[in-house]
Amino acid sequence: MAIKEPERIWWKPYTRDERLWVAMALLWMMVSFVFMPVYHFIGAQNPPNETYRVGDKEKFRALVDGMVNKYKVGEEKGFPIVKPEPGSDVFVQASMWQWYPILELQQGKTYRIHLSSMDITHGFSIQPINMNFTVLPGYDYVVTLTPTTAGDYYIICNEYCGLGHHLMVGKMIVKQGGN
Template sequence: MSAILPPSERLWWKHPLDRLEATWIIIAFIWCMIMFFMMVFWHVYGKQNLATETYKTNPAKFMAQTQAFVDKWTVRTETEQKIPVVAPPEGSDIYLIARLWSWWPILELEKGKTYKLHLTAMDYNHGFSLQPVNMNIQVVPGYEHVIKVTPTESGTFSIVCNEYCGIGHHEMVSRLYVK
């Protein structure tokens, strides 16, 4: 009998289950239940998943908020594109824009202080990947992701786009400074 041909009897579900088949179905079901409850457990107690808030936004509104943030807290500019480096005080709402093929602005935060990071994309889907922390968020146009961030280490961290966004994707990197 070939698997391509239809079964000779159409009521295959009325046939008794082989013992080995039943064993594997039970094992698979038990494993699925373990994985389901472990996902819930690790989300609540493992502190491995980000609990983000997401809101609908429009690019013009978000750009205006980001520009006001940059105008208020810029301390210097870096790179040949003169990207502003922004150092806001503790508890501030901080804004970061993903657009072809850059992150704007560069953020300078303080260790041990909490901020609310607002992310959005202006054009295509982008991926926010903070390395070496391995924090990953898909940044979607029209949506604002809000994450509470408390840096625990000083240093320079890389922000990389990990969602292919076009021909200049490999250039979409930035920095995050933590003092």
């Protein structure tokens, strides 16, 4: 019994149902495990792998401002709309409680989106397609993103960042290719 010491030798062979179950469970676990590395080669959606240290936050802020000055195409509610070239480095800054700036991307084109926080931890959550990444202060996370559907998308914060957490909504516009 589970509440008494077992007999002197309890190392005994498995019964048929035990063998079968362990074999099936192990097999399924192998599938689930092998999926992770294999999908990095065959799949289009994998957690990004590129990170830089941001020793000086002002340096990152300068990159954001430089990009805004160069690619600004409009403004909405006081936030600049930025239309960077496909393939280029795009910088997005998180702070309490906003995502800055608004991005305008082209459908099917790939961008290197740099995410960093100016104060505390934030969660970069693109809705309604529901993709989520962590944004840390002191680190630059490079997400190589290819939006495949057009429309207006919103970036909400999904990591608690103080009382204004629920106000932290940003915007991302994806335009159909060619214009």
